[in-house]
Amino acid sequence: xxxxxxxxxxxxxxxxxxxxxxxxxxIIKEHRRAGIYSPIExxxxxxxxxxxxxxxxxxxxxxxxxxxxxxxDIAGVRIICQFTEDIYKVADMIRHRSDMRVKSEKDYITxxxxxxxxxxxxxxxxTVETMKGAREIHAEIQIRTLAMNFWATIxxxxxxxxxxxxxxxxxxxLHKAAEAIIVLDNEMSSVRGEIMDAQNSFNIKAHIVADIxxxxxxxxxxxxxxxxxxxxxxxxxxxxxxxxxxxxxxxRELDLISEGYRAQSLG
Ligand code: 0O2
Numbered sequence: 001x002x003x004x005x006x007x008x009x010x011x012x013x014x015x016x017x018x019x020x021x022x023x024x025x026x027i028i029k030e031h032r033r034a035g036i037y038s039p040i041e042x043x044x045x046x047x048x049x050x051x052x053x054x055x056x057x058x059x060x061x062x063x064x065x066x067x068x069x070x071x072x073d074i075a076g077v078r079i080i081c082q083f084t085e086d087i088y089k090v091a092d093m094i095r096h097r098s099d100m101r102v103k104s105e106k107d108y109i110t111x112x113x114x115x116x117x118x119x120x121x122x123x124x125x126x127t128v129e130t131m132k133g134a135r136e137i138h139a140e141i142q143i144r145t146l147a148m149n150f151w152a153t154i155x156x157x158x159x160x161x162x163x164x165x166x167x168x169x170x171x172x173x174l175h176k177a178a179e180a181i182i183v184l185d186n187e188m189s190s191v192r193g194e195i196m197d198a199q200n201s202f203n204i205k206a207h208i209v210a211d212i213x214x215x216x217x218x219x220x221x222x223x224x225x226x227x228x229x230x231x232x233x234x235x236x237x238x239x240x241x242x243x244x245x246x247x248x249x250x251x252r253e254l255d256l257i258s259e260g261y262r263a264q265s266l267g
Contacts (some may be wrong), residue, residue, distance in 0.1 A: 006050045009068070012135050013075040015128045017045035020077045020139060027093070035204045037196045039086035039093075041146065045077045072103075072123045073140035080149050083192050084109065084185050087120050087143045094141065100124040103138065109148075115159075115171075116178030117152060119144040147181045147188075205244055208251045215251075215258045222261045231257075 024043040031038035048056075053071060056062075062070045081087050087109065095102055106121040120143040127136045144152065155174055158166060166174075188195070212235055219228045231254065238246045 010047060010050070010074065012128045012130055012137055013139070014047045015130070016075040016126050016137055016139050017047050017077060019128065020075070020126065020141075021045040023099070024077065024079060032203055033207070035200065035207055037200055037203075039081055039089040040079055041082050041086075042080040043077065044080070045075075048074045048076060068137075072138040075126075075137060075139035077139060077141045078149070079141060079143045081143065081145050082195070083189050084145055085189060085192065087145065090143050091120055091122060094122060094124065100126045100139075112178070115155065116175045117155065118148045118178070118181070119152060145185050145188075147184050151178055151181045201244060205247065208244075208247050209239070212247075212251050212254055215254045218258060219261065222265060223257075 021043050024040060028038045028040050028043070031040075048071070053067060053074060056071055057064070057067050060070070068074070079090055081090060091105070094100065101124060103123045103125050105123075109118050109120055112118050122141045122143070124139050124141060125136050126139050127134050129135075151174075154177075158170065158174070162170075216228060216232055216235065219231065235250065235254075238250050
C-alpha cells in the first residue's frame with residue numbers, strides 16, 4: 001500500500017460500501033412492496049478510516065504492502081435484523097447471490113466471543129468497476145439483531161475508551177448484559193410469528209391505502225367531481241372501521257373503476 005495514495009487506494013472500497021448498501025436496502029424495499037416480511041431491518045455501511053487501518057496493521061504486525069490482502073474489513077457493511085432466525089436467512093441469501101462470493105464465515109452467535117460479542121460475520125469478494133477496469137476486493141458483512149447491535153455498539157465505545165484495560169467490574173457487567181441480550185433475543189423469537197403477522201398486516205394496509213389514494217387522485221383528473229367525493233367519503237368510512245378485508249375489496253373495486261376510465265380515455 002503506497003500510503004501517500006491512500007485516498008485513491010480506498011476509493012474502490014468506498015464504492016463497494018455504497019453499492020452494497022444500495023443492494024441490501026433494495027432487498028428491504030422489494031419485500032415491503034410485495035407485502036412480505038423483510039429479514040433485513042436496516043443496513044449501514046462504513047469505510048474503515050486510514051488511522052484504524054494503520055492501527056490494525058500495527059496490532060497484527062501486517063506490513064504496509066500486505067494491508068489490502070490482509071485487512072478484510074476496509075469495506076464494512078452491517079445488516080441489522082429483528083430476530084436471530086433472520087440472520088441465518090440473510091446469510092443464506094448472500095451465499096446465493098451471483099454478484100458476491102463468500103470467502104469465509106464466522107458464527108459468533110453459536111460461538112460467542114470471550115467479550116460476550118455476538119454477530120455473524122461474512123467476508124465476501126466483490127467486484128467494482130473503476131476507471132482502470134474491474135477490481136475484486138474484500139468486504140466484511142456483519143449480520144446481527146437489533147439487540148446484539150445495541151450491546152456491540154456500547155461495548156465498542158467502552159473498548160475504545162479503555163483499550164485493553166477495561167475495569168474488571170465493567171467487563172463483568174457487560175457479560176451480564178450480554179446474557180440478558182440472549183434472553184431478550186430468545187423471548188422475541190418465541191413471539192416472532194405474531195410480531196411478523198402484525199407487521200405484515202401493517203405493510204399490507206399501508207400499500208392498499210397508498211394504492212387507493214393514488215387511484216382517487218387520478219380519478220379527480222378524469223371523473224365527475226361529485227362521484228370522486230363520494231368515493232373518497234366511502235374510503236374514509238371503510239378506513240375508520242379498521243376492517244382490512246373491506247378495505248381490500250374497496251381497493252379492488254376502485255381498481256376496476258380506474259381501469260374503466262383508463263380504457264375510455266384510450267378508446
Ligand atoms: P471496527 O472499529 O469495528 O472496524 P480482530 O479484529 O483481531 O478481533 P478479525 O479477524 O479482524 O479479528 O475479525 P473479527 O474478530 O471477526 O472482528 C472484526 C470486527 O468485528 C471488529 O472490527 C469489530 O467490528 C467486530 N468485533 C469483533 N469482536 C468484537 C467485540 O468483542 N466487541 C465489539 N463491540 N465488536 C467486535 P475492528 O477492526 O475490531 O473494529
